[in-house]
Amino acid sequence: RENRLRTLFAQQQLALSGWISMGNSLLAEVVAHSGYDAVTVDLQHGPFSIESALPMLQAISSTAAVPVVRCSENSLGEINKLLDAGAYGVICPLINTADDAERFVRACHYSPRGGRSYGPARGFLYGGADYFAHANQTILTLAMIETREGYANAEAILQVPNLDGIFIGPSDLAIELGLPPDAYGDQRLNDAIDHLLALARKLGKYVGIFAGTMDMAQRMKAIGMDLVVPGTDIQQIKAEGARRISALR
Numbered sequence: 001r002e003n004r005l006r007t008l009f010a011q012q013q014l015a016l017s018g019w020i021s022m023g024n025s026l027l028a029e030v031v032a033h034s035g036y037d038a039v040t041v042d043l044q045h046g047p048f049s050i051e052s053a054l055p056m057l058q059a060i061s062s063t064a065a066v067p068v069v070r071c072s073e074n075s076l077g078e079i080n081k082l083l084d085a086g087a088y089g090v091i092c093p094l095i096n097t098a099d100d101a102e103r104f105v106r107a108c109h110y111s112p113r114g115g116r117s118y119g120p121a122r123g124f125l126y127g128g129a130d131y132f133a134h135a136n137q138t139i140l141t142l143a144m145i146e147t148r149e150g151y152a153n154a155e156a157i158l159q160v161p162n163l164d165g166i167f168i169g170p171s172d173l174a175i176e177l178g179l180p181p182d183a184y185g186d187q188r189l190n191d192a193i194d195h196l197l198a199l200a201r202k203l204g205k206y207v208g209i210f211a212g213t214m215d216m217a218q219r220m221k222a223i224g225m226d227l228v229v230p231g232t233d234i235q236q237i238k239a240e241g242a243r244r245i246s247a248l249r
């Protein structure tokens with residue numbers, strides 16, 4: 001089956017992804033039913049492993065939302081298992097160099113593009129009987145830029161063949177700029193984000209970003225990001241709970 005994120009990106013329409021960091025399949029199902037274009041299962045900061053990611057991917061794929069994962073690290077073994085489990089997009093944290101990005105892209109693609117090993121147990125169930133024929137063109141690869149090194153090497157990273165784009169991690173990037181992780185409005189962070197967006201546009205690649213506040217999410221939409229994540233499951237539950245409590249106090 002097609003990857004709807006690619007369709008939205010090609011049409012220059014904003015795509016929104018939910019973000020699951022609590023390892024629960026019902027939660028993933030609920031979030032996937034709320035109207036997002038994609039739902040991302042976060043194995044980097046979510047306190048769970050691949051066995052828990054599988055039922056979350058199953059739950060997401062009961063809806064039209066594209067199942068995406070953030071892998072815990074740039075690991076062929078983990079990325080292959082997640083793709084075999086039916087992930088249609090991979091966001092890889094802490095990409096610092098073009099070499100890192102090449103290794104990531106190779107883990108996501110079958111030969112001759114890459115070195116993904118064959119065994120798409122659930123890939124077939126989600127993608128269809130023609131999964132193998134289309135997997136390389138369908139699976140979306142986004143390299144996270146969130147360190148000073150990655151930022152400095154962003155142009156080379158963006159030029160890695162078959163990498164679809166970048167995903168900006170504003171909290172880690174803020175820390176690397178000497179700012180607090182929630183310094184979302186800071187000019188230096190905004191300048192860095194603008195620079196990355198301009199580079200990606202110049203090189204014809206996609207850009208996504210995490211946005212922990214609605215103000216940040218609105219700004220990221222306004223500057224033309226392809227993909228915005230408007231907060232994690234935990235952030236949304238806390239914020240909405242606080243909003244309801246203060247309205248009733």
Ligand code: 3PY
Pocket residue numbers: 146168169170171172173210
């Ligand atoms: C960051 O902001 O560093 C992230 O990784 C967001 O997901």
Ligand code: MG
Pocket residue numbers: 093146169171172
């Ligand atoms: Mg990060």
